[in-house]
Amino acid sequence: MSRPRSISDRETWIRTVSFLLLGSICYALPWSVFAALPTAADNGSVLRIQGSNTIGAKLGPALVKGLLEEQGLSAVHIETGAVENEQRVLGNTADGRSVSIAIAAHGSGTGFTSLADGSAELAAASRPIKDSEAASLQALGDLKSAAAEQIIALDGLAIILHPGNPISALNTLQLAQIFAGEITDWAQLAAPAGAIHVYARDDKSGTYDTFKELVLSANGKTLSATAKRFESSEKLSDAVSQDRNGIGFIGLPYIRQAKAVAIAAGDSQPMLPTLTLIATEDYPLSRRLFLYNPPQSTNPWARALVQFAQSPRGQAIVEQNGFIAQTVQAVTIPVQANMPADYQDLAKHAQRLSVNFRFQEGSATIDNKARRDLDRVMAYLHEQDKLKGKVVLVGFGDAKADPARAELLSKLRAMAVRRELNKSGVSFRDIIGMGDELPVAANNADEGRIKNRRVEVWVY
The missing domain is CATH 3.40.190.10 (Periplasmic binding protein-like II)
Incomplete structure (x- = not known):
């Protein structure tokens, strides 16, 4: 075409x-x-x-x-x-x-x-x-x-505090300990003293299911019986924003008057729930929204x-409506000291597309979202005249005992995406395997390993 x-x-x-x-x-x-x-x-x-x-x-x-x-x-x-x-x-x-x-x-x-x-x-x-x-x-x-299974949008679970709370970042283990009732006072997190009040969605909520899987269960915890539960996202957010000692979790459009904090998982850097990090699903508490x-x-x-x-x-x-659309865009990524040399070179001279390809659990087959993203990426490459020699695929994976094996597996994932795009006439500038570099999630749970097994698309 x-x-x-x-x-x-x-x-x-x-x-x-x-x-x-x-x-x-x-x-x-x-x-x-x-x-x-x-x-x-x-x-x-x-x-x-x-x-x-x-x-x-x-x-x-x-x-x-x-x-x-x-x-x-x-x-x-x-x-x-x-x-x-x-x-x-x-x-x-x-x-x-x-x-x-x-x-x-x-x-x-x-x-x-x-x-x-x-x-x-x-x-x-x-x-x-x-x-x-x-x-x-x-x-x-x-x-x-x-x-x-239709993925209609992307969202991120925002961890919200009262706007006056000075804490700016937490990791998923700290979150699990807070919501399990093991960390009970803000002084334990180097903030002004005060009993922590936990706010959570109810048991029927997919938001709660996601939080339970990504935070609580991943760290072997269960929700404290003293948590205040809500069916309504808006009511939960408003309650936290009015409670100086409150903390809760909510979908991105419902932050409202509360304050969102940056979240780290495993060895990842703390990340705020920004549009780009949720679009790529790199933000540790990113999620998909479905119609079945x-x-x-x-x-x-x-x-x-x-x-x-x-x-x-x-x-x-x-x-x-405040969620993240699946429209493909090119984003400039700032160079950071912790980036491998090849990745720094990409950040200096190319742009990253706002989509990651991920894979079915325990498989080298791309998942349902990735199948549709192939067409979205193809539409973008056609529109921007980048079909020939302008694309770099970068594969990542979870940690292995042998770093060479991790690098090989990450490159094989990138080559799996290459095969699919090549069918539509894309030729590539390079295919790179980064192994277990730059993790976006912890590797001690299946959910984290799945997030780390990803392929990024960069364009010149």
């Missing part, structure tokens, strides 16, 4: 690339077919979404509103439901019929429960589906497949919403 010359050609080209990316995921439905989406005969909801409060509070309704507007519906608006954390998005068709989509945001786990009992057609989750959940939903198809659409689903609105969320307009809505 040749590179577009004019603005109108570029828009057509971007839509074509988006279709190529999404066609196999969304049953090859062309964009225009959405105009024929059905309305409910009994004026009920044409789609019911259940799950994550992180998604359902703002992002989910905003994406649904965008879809209805894309369909040409009029008077599109959001109504608060009779139950807390439930909303409806409504609009009118040209012939006066009403369309309603219901969104309930009671926690990621409730999304999968609702798929099982038939009370929802689409599950929203702020953490991956668990093996036990996927097994219980086998009758609906493979929920871990690329057709079912069962492969055997026949609901056209569910398929339409998934496709819209992945589209350029859908990703713009993701960004407008």
